[in-house]
Amino acid sequence: MSNPTLLILPGDGIGPEVMTEVRRIIDWFGDKRGLKFDVAEDLVGGAAYDAHGTPLTDKTMAHAQSVDAVLLGAVGGPKYDDLDFSVKPERGLLRLRKEMDLYANLRPAQCFDALADFSSLKRDIVAGLDIMIVRELTSGIYFGEPRGIQADNEGGRVGVNTQRYTTNEIRRVARSAFELARRRSNRLCSMEKANVMESGILWREEVQWVHDNEYPDVELTHMYADAGAMQLVRAPKQFDVIVTDNLFGDLLSDAAAMLTGSLGMLPSASLGAPAENGRPKALYEPVHGSAPDIAGQGKANPCACILSFAMALRYSFDQGTEADRLEAAVESVLRDGVRTADLMQAGDRDPASTTQVGDAVLKAL
Amino acid sequence: MSNPTLLILPGDGIGPEVMTEVRRIIDWFGDKRGLKFDVAEDLVGGAAYDAHGTPLTDKTMAHAQSVDAVLLGAVGGPKYDDLDFSVKPERGLLRLRKEMDLYANLRPAQCFDALADFSSLKRDIVAGLDIMIVRELTSGIYFGEPRGIQADNEGGRVGVNTQRYTTNEIRRVARSAFELARRRSNRLCSMEKANVMESGILWREEVQWVHDNEYPDVELTHMYADAGAMQLVRAPKQFDVIVTDNLFGDLLSDAAAMLTGSLGMLPSASLGAPAENGRPKALYEPVHGSAPDIAGQGKANPCACILSFAMALRYSFDQGTEADRLEAAVESVLRDGVRTADLMQAGDRDPASTTQVGDAVLKAL
Numbered sequence A, B: 001m002s003n004p005t006l007l008i009l010p011g012d013g014i015g016p017e018v019m020t021e022v023r024r025i026i027d028w029f030g031d032k033r034g035l036k037f038d039v040a041e042d043l044v045g046g047a048a049y050d051a052h053g054t055p056l057t058d059k060t061m062a063h064a065q066s067v068d069a070v071l072l073g074a075v076g077g078p079k080y081d082d083l084d085f086s087v088k089p090e091r092g093l094l095r096l097r098k099e100m101d102l103y104a105n106l107r108p109a110q111c112f113d114a115l116a117d118f119s120s121l122k123r124d125i126v127a128g129l130d131i132m133i134v135r136e137l138t139s140g141i142y143f144g145e146p147r148g149i150q151a152d153n154e155g156g157r158v159g160v161n162t163q164r165y166t167t168n169e170i171r172r173v174a175r176s177a178f179e180l181a182r183r184r185s186n187r188l189c190s191m192e193k194a195n196v197m198e199s200g201i202l203w204r205e206e207v208q209w210v211h212d213n214e215y216p217d218v219e220l221t222h223m224y225a226d227a228g229a230m231q232l233v234r235a236p237k238q239f240d241v242i243v244t245d246n247l248f249g250d251l252l253s254d255a256a257a258m259l260t261g262s263l264g265m266l267p268s269a270s271l272g273a274p275a276e277n278g279r280p281k282a283l284y285e286p287v288h289g290s291a292p293d294i295a296g297q298g299k300a301n302p303c304a305c306i307l308s309f310a311m312a313l314r315y316s317f318d319q320g321t322e323a324d325r326l327e328a329a330v331e332s333v334l335r336d337g338v339r340t341a342d343l344m345q346a347g348d349r350d351p352a353s354t355t356q357v358g359d360a361v362l363k364a365l
């Protein structure tokens, strides 16, 4: 049987340097655990724009469609701020999500015990925090038509975007969330603004439908997204799995990530429909951005990207035990204090470099 | 000269009981400070629905248009959850905002020193926090057409809402924000998702235009709304005035409010265009909701609603000194420990009732 295939898209900013560490980890699993992958690498985002004038070439897009999993670093940076909307680095990422139909974005917000003091929240509010936000990723206002900027009839302009959700789009992401809830503590909270948006009413009704007809055993609650933002700040541990739309998910998952105090630790998975071979289309990426301010200096924390590969082991390759092994290795490195600057406090010893953290994870493995 | 006019709309849940205390304060200003108001009272939200089958009658709407300021308590409650969208309590509030053209929603997020320990955030992160969020309130996805739920062509349904902003809508709320920034620390941060939404690009460009042409002296920055949500959690004191659209403003201002740890303390003002007589159309309301779980029990904290009246003194009646006086009275009551249950910690003495807090504020005045 041929090896499973990976496409690596390091992207911009710190993307390439954190991905270098991930490749070493991938090699380790091939050498030591007999988990060999066929790995290819290509460009996305600003890096692709610089080389080809587009943030994602058709060739790379086709390649992404053909592999078992894509690993992405990060896209964007001030260098590209003035580019036209249609070729901004972000469009490359959005095209991957849309054309691969990766509708379920899994964003764990987990507070590592060794890092709880980095949170801006009090220790007892966040210690042990373990939330999974399931964000719809291929529809809603990110993709709805009509959209654009036009002249208005007052001599100015009008900017339009459309939030549009269908029954099917809502039900399929709800199913992903219910499945996860079943494997966790069997509780799901769905968030929208059904009090002001009809698309929110449909969202609420369809999630309820999936519950009543397919997952009546899971405890389902509904919350307005503004109240959700509040409750995430006030008492995040009340939540287990949260399901929400593309735009609310963008804000809420970032707020939730920040609660943990260690953005540099948080991975994400974007998954398509369950596949017969057990390998849904999938893209894995860290939650952090391209951090242009520290790019190229060996300061970036590779953990989020390494943990994204752990998610790939779990969700694409059914290697839960190996994923556990990798996650445990990262945690032990943290505990030992081998940390990049983002995880150091005044008075701590010198921060480790990106490579030193990679070394330490390999050693712990 | 005739007295300035106030329309009081207590609404639902704890609205009526907190408004009772505000009326006593209003009377005090009439008796002791010669600031007499002509006060009328009417129904909104679920209360109006129960009486008239609509969350806001045309008569009340017309009355609101004719007064100098509207004070609103809160709307909504589980009793009304199954009502049709068009008559939900919230529609009453949204109609007031829209028809009075109250486009600038001022939401201060201020952390009272005596209450900093109630925050879920560490004391040093929030002590002294004083942000003003200016939220656009009459446009965007709350009001854009087309909207609604229809059959789709897959045998299901499709829910649609439209985000639509014009040059004028953006510029006028930007001006409100720049004006406030000038009276504060001269810094404004504008938030949108210009990386994924064209309406966000227009927002950014028009805010920049107002800056360059009318307020070049104010320091303007732009931030993506998801990063904004993160930064509010991480280091809120970096912000002074924030301007953002209706939907982002809903989530971000609620998150910011929760940072302070004392939702029961936070007022808001919703203002229309500057008027020749110095009295823009205006509606004042607490940030908290109708809290149906404690309604009618004398437990509700009246401070947010009282402070909303202080905002009315400041923004509608040019009585800055009297507003300061009222705010100082509320703060001194807090410091003295006369507090409702939401501001008590385990081991504190018995909580004060809504009326007792009202009494104490009157005494402090």
Ligand SMILES: CC(C)[C@H](C(=O)O)[C@@H](O)C(=O)O
Binding pocket: A076, A090, A093, A094, A250, B195, B196, B226
């Ligand atoms: C980079 C950007 C397009 C993206 C988004 O808005 O979805 C990012 O913020 C994210 O959350 O993955």
Ligand SMILES: CC(C)[C@H](C(=O)O)[C@@H](O)C(=O)O
Binding pocket: A195, A196, A226, B076, B090, B093, B094, B250
């Ligand atoms: C009650 C509701 C319609 C309202 C809103 O979404 O604007 C509330 O959440 C607010 O922020 O004032």
